[in-house]
Structure formats: C-alpha cells, structure tokens
Amino acid sequence: MEAGIGRTGAAVTNKTHYGRPLTAKVENGQLVIAIGVHVLAHAVIYSDWSHEYEESGDLTTHGEYIRTFAISDAPQFAKDVVSAMLHEREDGSTPLSDFIDKISQAAVEDGSLGLCEEDHRIDHGKTSDCETWAQVQR
Numbered sequence: 001m002e003a004g005i006g007r008t009g010a011a012v013t014n015k016t017h018y019g020r021p022l023t024a025k026v027e028n029g030q031l032v033i034a035i036g037v038h039v040l041a042h043a044v045i046y047s048d049w050s051h052e053y054e055e056s057g058d059l060t061t062h063g064e065y066i067r068t069f070a071i072s073d074a075p076q077f078a079k080d081v082v083s084a085m086l087h088e089r090e091d092g093s094t095p096l097s098d099f100i101d102k103i104s105q106a107a108v109e110d111g112s113l114g115l116c117e118e119d120h121r122i123d124h125g126k127t128s129d130c131e132t133w134a135q136v137q138r
C-alpha cells in the first residue's frame, strides 16, 4: 500500500471532524464516504505524487524529493478537491461517478451477496421481478 490517505488516516485525531480518518459505510439508506479535511491535507503532503525528484548535483545524495506547494487552508483545499471530484464532462459523468461505476463493477465481479443467485437476461433499462427495491418508493 502506498503512502497517502490509508496510512495517515489513523495518525491524526482530535475532537472535531477535521481529524476524522477516511471511512466508508452504509448508514440510513446511504453510502457515506467521509474524511476529515486535515486528514486529507496530511495525506496529500505525505503522498508520493505530491513530490518530484530534484537533482542536486551532489555526488553522494544525487537529489531529493521536493513538494513545490503548501496547503495553507485545509478546508478550502478540501472544497476544491470536491469541485475536482464533481467536475462534469459533456456526458455528465464526473471523476466521482467514474469511481462509483468502477467500484460497483468490482462488487458485482466479486459476487456481492446483494445479487440474485439465478441467471438473468434483462433488457437495458428494465428491471427484474427480484429487484423489488426498484419498485418501492424512494
């Protein structure tokens, strides 16, 4: 596992949600993903992607990995991460919807316990009788 959100999540704790580790759960009929804005900022500054290699010319050390930006406002940074997450393409898809698509496909391929055990051939846009959740009111 690479350095980043997963590794720094538990390291930062305080009494507010700022230090809340990355969590994902189903609660009250919703899939909820949460991360404290300070944990997010920590994940960024400790990540590999945020550092680039800089040659020093020093024959012993050769160079260093350098971060060329600093996060001065973690809540604002988190807001801009949300904007990037929800940035719509022409077809209405977003990086977040891409993630949901991919990870839902993974759950199907892993044999989710929420799938009907029978084989199905369902036309596009139609539902099966066993998909009773599709008939109930939202």
Ligand SMILES: [Zn+2]
Pocket (backbone or CB within 6 Å): 116, 117, 118, 120, 128, 130, 131
């Ligand atoms: Zn079925």
